[in-house]
Amino acid sequence: MVQVFGTHCIKHYLCSVNHLISDIRSIFYSKEKNNMNRIFVACWLLLCVVAAWGGKPTKHVWVIDAGHGAHDWGCGKKPMMEKKITLAVAKEVRRLINAQIPDVAVVFTREGDTYPTLAARADLANRRGAELFVSIHVNEAPSLLACGTETFIAKSAATKGANANKSEVLALLMQKHYLNSGLGTSRGVKKRELYVIEQTRMPSVLTEIGFLSNSADSAVMCSPEGQTLLAQSIVNALKEWKQIARPGVKRRDLINLRYAYQDYRVEDVQPLLASRTQRERQEVQGVQEVQGVQEVQGVQEVQASAEAPADTMPSLCFAIQLMNSSKPIAADDRRLKGIAPTRCIKIGTLYKVIAYLSPTYADARSHLTTVREIFPDAFIVAFRDGQQITVAEAQQQQ
Ligand SMILES: [Zn+2]
Numbered sequence: 001m002v003q004v005f006g007t008h009c010i011k012h013y014l015c016s017v018n019h020l021i022s023d024i025r026s027i028f029y030s031k032e033k034n035n036m037n038r039i040f041v042a043c044w045l046l047l048c049v050v051a052a053w054g055g056k057p058t059k060h061v062w063v064i065d066a067g068h069g070a071h072d073w074g075c076g077k078k079p080m081m082e083k084k085i086t087l088a089v090a091k092e093v094r095r096l097i098n099a100q101i102p103d104v105a106v107v108f109t110r111e112g113d114t115y116p117t118l119a120a121r122a123d124l125a126n127r128r129g130a131e132l133f134v135s136i137h138v139n140e141a142p143s144l145l146a147c148g149t150e151t152f153i154a155k156s157a158a159t160k161g162a163n164a165n166k167s168e169v170l171a172l173l174m175q176k177h178y179l180n181s182g183l184g185t186s187r188g189v190k191k192r193e194l195y196v197i198e199q200t201r202m203p204s205v206l207t208e209i210g211f212l213s214n215s216a217d218s219a220v221m222c223s224p225e226g227q228t229l230l231a232q233s234i235v236n237a238l239k240e241w242k243q244i245a246r247p248g249v250k251r252r253d254l255i256n257l258r259y260a261y262q263d264y265r266v267e268d269v270q271p272l273l274a275s276r277t278q279r280e281r282q283e284v285q286g287v288q289e290v291q292g293v294q295e296v297q298g299v300q301e302v303q304a305s306a307e308a309p310a311d312t313m314p315s316l317c318f319a320i321q322l323m324n325s326s327k328p329i330a331a332d333d334r335r336l337k338g339i340a341p342t343r344c345i346k347i348g349t350l351y352k353v354i355a356y357l358s359p360t361y362a363d364a365r366s367h368l369t370t371v372r373e374i375f376p377d378a379f380i381v382a383f384r385d386g387q388q389i390t391v392a393e394a395q396q397q398q
Contacts, residue, residue, distance in 0.1 A: 059103055059104060059105040060103060060104045060105070060131045060242075061104075061105050061107055061128050061129065061130045061131055062097070062104050062105070062106055062107070062130060062131060062132050062133075062134070062238070063106075063107045063108075063109065063124065063125040063128065063130040063132070063133045063134070063200075064090045064093055064094060064106055064107070064108055064109075064134050064136070065090070065108075065109040065110075065121050065125075065133065065134065065135040065136065065196060066083070066086040066087040066089075066090035066091075066108070066109065066110055066136055067082065067083070067086040067135055067136055067137040067138070067206075068082055068083040068086060068115070068137075069083050069087070069110050069113060069114050069115040069116070070083075070113055070114050070115035071115060072115050074086070074137070074138060075138055075139070075140035075212050075213075076138065076140065076212040076218075080212060080218060080222055082137065082138040082140075082212065083113065085138050085209075085212075085221050085222065085227075086136045086137060086138060087110070087112075087113075088227050089136055089209060089221075089227050089230055089231050089234075090108065090136050092227050092228055092230075092231035093106075093134075093136070093231045093234050093235060094106040094108070095231075096228075096231055096232055096235040097235055097238070100235060100239070101235070101238070101239060101242065104242075107124070107125075107128055107130065109121040109124055109125075118195040118196055118199075119195075119199070121135075121196050122195065122196050122199035122200045125200045125201075125202065125204075126199075126200060126201050126202075130200075130202050131202060131203075132166075132170065132202055132203045132204065132238075132241075133196070133197070133200045133202055133203070133204035133205075134170075134204070134205055134206075134207065134234070134238075135194075135196050135197065135204070135205070135206040135207070136207055136209060136234075137206060137207065137208050137209070138208065138209060138210060138211075138212055138221060139208040139209075139210065139211045139212070139213075140211060140212050140213045141211055141213050141214075142213075143213075144213055144214060144215070145214070146211050146213065146214060147184065147185050147210065147211050147214040147216060147217045148183075148184060148185025148186060148187045148210065148211070148217070149174075149175065149178040149183060149185070149186055149187065149207065149208060149209055149210060150175075150186070150187035150188060150189070150190060150207075150208050151171040151172075151174045151175055151188075151189050151190075151205050151206070151207040151208070152171070152189075152190050152191070152192045152194055152197065152205065152206040152207075152208070153167040153168050153171050153189065153190075153191055153192075153197065153204075153205055154167065154191065154193070154194070154197045154198045154204065155191045155192055155193040155198070156193065156198060163201075163202060163203045163204075165254040166203035166241075166245045166254060167197070167203040167204055167205055168189065169241060169244060169245060169254055170203055170205050170237065170238075170241045170245070171189040171205045171207075172189055173237035173240050173241050173244075174205065174207055174233070174234060174237040175188060175189055176237070177233040177234070177236040177237040177240075178230075178233045180233070180236070181229050181230075181232065181233040181236075183210075183220065183229065183230065183233060184216070187208075192206075194206050203245065207234065209221060209230050210230075313357065313383055313386060314357070314359065315384060315385055316359075316382075316383070316384050316385075316394060316397055316398070317357050317358065317359060317382070317383055318357075318358045318359075318360065318361050318363070318364035318380055318381070318382050318383075318391070318394060319343075319354040319355065319356060319357045319358065319364060319380070319381055319382075319383070320354065320355050320356045320364060320367060320368060320371050320378050320379070320380055320381070321352055321353070321354050321378060321379055321380075321381045322336065322339065322342065322353045322354065322355055322371070322375045322378050323335065323336075323352070323353050323375065324350050324351070324352050324353075325350070325351045325352075325353070326349070326350065326351070327351060328344055328346075328351050329344050329351060329353050330344075331344070336353065337374050337375075339355050339371070339374065339375075340355075341355065342354065342355045343355070343357075347388055352381075354381060355371070356371065360398060361380070361382075361391065361394070361395050361398065364380050365380065368380065382394030382395075384397065
């Protein structure tokens with residue numbers, strides 16, 4: 001059970017109320033209408049208001065939802081059922097929050113092997129006026145190679161209003177901290193119409209902590225050490241989010257942060273392309289808006305800026321792609337917002353503008369954050385002998 005107010009606090013409050021009532025009575029039953037008494041009562045009222053505002057801060061209520069339960073065991077099969085893993089990780093998240101973020105009260109949608117409906121889970125968070133909602137789930141796929149973590153935010157961002165930004169920042173932070181904990185693959189942040197995150201009126205995310213169908217992921221999720229690692233990553237993200245998404249933070253700041261953290265949803269996914277099935281490659285590339293890499297036959301340089309002579313590219317190089325176009329884009333085009341030198345290259349039927357040609361991935365990456373302040377969707381591409389190759393392939397050959 002969650003205790004939002006301490007008993008000490010309640011006793012103090014009741015005591016103040018008793019004093020106030022007896023003072024008001026004494027004035028009413030007193031025959032002499034002494035102004036001093038009225039002033040005294042006014043002071044009492046003022047003190048009570050000040051005490052209420054300046055007393056112990058109310059705890060932040062965070063709702064943690066362990067996905068599934070009872071007859072709905074989610075994915076997997078005995079003994080490795082999703083409902084068991086989500087509850088174990090949720091409990092570990094609560095233990096770590098209680099130990100590390102004392103001004104937060106964790107509310108659970110289920111404590112044991114029960115099944116609250118999706119509506120009941122969302123209603124609980126809405127009724128409690130929760131500050132955020134985190135639903136924990138486990139993935140499964142027909143391909144045994146599919147692995148990694150991913151975090152979903154509501155698709156109908158419009159209904160979430162200002163919370164849409166806060167949800168996205170939290171989702172990006174989760175992916176960042178999963179990676180920082182060495183949990184491997186990040187499948188990124190995605191928008192999807194999922195009941196609990198659509199119907200909650202606060203920032204909310206649904207995080208998938210791994211694939212039960214993948215042996216490495218399931219080893220992590222089914223071991224107590226792995227569960228602690230996953231839970232600590234979630235708590236680290238929540239801690240950082242609490243600093244960022246504090247009341248009064250400007251919307252602009254959150255948007256800036258969103259761009260800063262977008263780093264984690266593109267390149268960190270890309271190195272895994274090499275080990276993925278063809279269908280999965282297409283899915284991931286769809287997220288990155290990479291135009292069909294398998295169709296690329298060769299790179300034809302269309303135009304170079306004055307600073308960059310139209311020489312051939314180094315045999316192996318990385319670059320940052322700024323934009324795509326169906327027509328060539330001149331180096332002094334206003335849409336390039338002053339970034340120079342740039343190169344416009346033709347791949348298939350599309351013209352692509354790239355900049356910051358770099359000999360190493362690290363070098364290209366070091367420019368990415370700055371470029372994204374101007375081109376939020378910019379990402380890293382790689383070339384070998386004039387052919388576009390995946391970043392993963394280029395990193396292996398580096
Ligand atoms: Zn699930």
